[in-house]
Amino acid sequence: MDTRTTPNNIEQGKIIIQRIAQPETAYILSPYFLAILLNVVIDDLSIKDQVNLAKTCFGLYTTFKPNLDKLAFKQLLQSVVDNENDIVKKILDKKPSLLLQDPMKIFSPKEIKEGIESQLTWQRFLAKPLEIATFRGQLEMTKLLLPYFKELENGQAEALLQWKVHELSEEEKKEKEIAYALKMKALIDVIAKETFPNGTKKDRLIDRISEETKAALSAFRKELLPDGAVTLENYPDVEQLLIASYKAYADYFSVFQNWDQRDLYCIAGLGLIQSVLTPELGKVYCEGLWDVVESNKQISRRADELKLNDDETSFYRSGRDVHSGLSFDFFVGISYQHRMRRGPNGSFGVRTAADAVELLKNYVEQEQSSLANLRENLSQEIYPNISPRK
Incomplete structure (x- = not known):
């Protein structure tokens, strides 16, 4: 939208902003710009940068729209790995279904090979959010993730399936x-x-x-x-x-x-x-x-x-x-x-x-x-008539 102010827009010391609709072509990014963005610049942008860029204007939003769910999922994985609880909560409050996404099915071969790199430990992981949290023993992160599964159809059963346990004899x-x-x-x-x-x-x-x-x-x-x-x-x-x-x-x-x-x-x-x-x-x-x-x-x-x-x-x-x-x-x-x-x-x-x-x-x-107690409680909520393991 174009915003302009003229003398007629000034009323009693206040500026009134008029929004003038632009032709549809005004929102189309040039092929040259898109080529640079998608083939050169994007590799240097973090997941957060890409999400933020999509919010800046309609043209960039439409460019990134097909990948926004993937970007949100990547950001979720990144935040789980790095224990960014506030960001995890913010994402899942809007879209808890991301907990069911399988990176092996939606990531490209290159993305699968590279995984999600922690910005703290610099390890690279590729798994569902709860799989990562439970395998790494992230107790507080696991506590944060579990309630969101209740909002999903058969979510708790899925959470139990995703739970990674170091079960060794x-x-x-x-x-x-x-x-x-x-x-x-x-x-x-x-x-x-x-x-x-x-x-x-x-x-x-x-x-x-x-x-x-x-x-x-x-x-x-x-x-x-x-x-x-x-x-x-x-x-x-x-x-x-x-x-x-x-x-x-x-x-x-x-x-x-x-x-x-x-x-x-x-x-x-x-x-x-x-x-x-x-x-x-x-x-x-x-x-x-x-x-x-x-x-x-x-x-x-x-x-x-x-x-x-x-x-x-x-x-x-x-x-x-x-x-x-x-x-x-x-x-x-x-x-x-x-x-x-x-x-x-x-x-x-x-x-x-x-x-x-x-x-x-x-x-x-x-x-x-x-973690074992959390898993047992989850199991009992799903299968209440089965006696707890001793």
């Missing part, structure tokens, strides 16, 4: 523990031979390592941050991997020859695993694992914003290929007083690592128990 759990322990022991064996031949003591430990250590750490990083979208069932249980990493550090503490090697393992090993934890657990680490689990300390404003104890340093790195921050410069300890280690100062010893094992185990067990 005791034998399978033991096998996983052994596999994770061996993985971390292999990394320890490489780091224990490290002589830091490059640079000077003023440089970061990660910048002084040998090619062998660099290759081992690169392979470890590739496993936790593969290029394409991960398959949930084949992706490591990062919480259990972190527990195994703490335990390996305590068990093989004497294998390291000096504190530089220990600090490198903590920063590049423990720190990398911490960097792919869910934001819910990331906030706990920002507040202090010990403080939250042992003292029931509430998550502060600072920790909720994923800031460490200096109120400036972010828990997560600012980009997938950024070589600074968590896992490059520091790892995060277990208490408020000793939260961030930039090493070497020898403060993360055997006792602290053993405490970390028990604290994280307790936290994970509590979260899994709460």
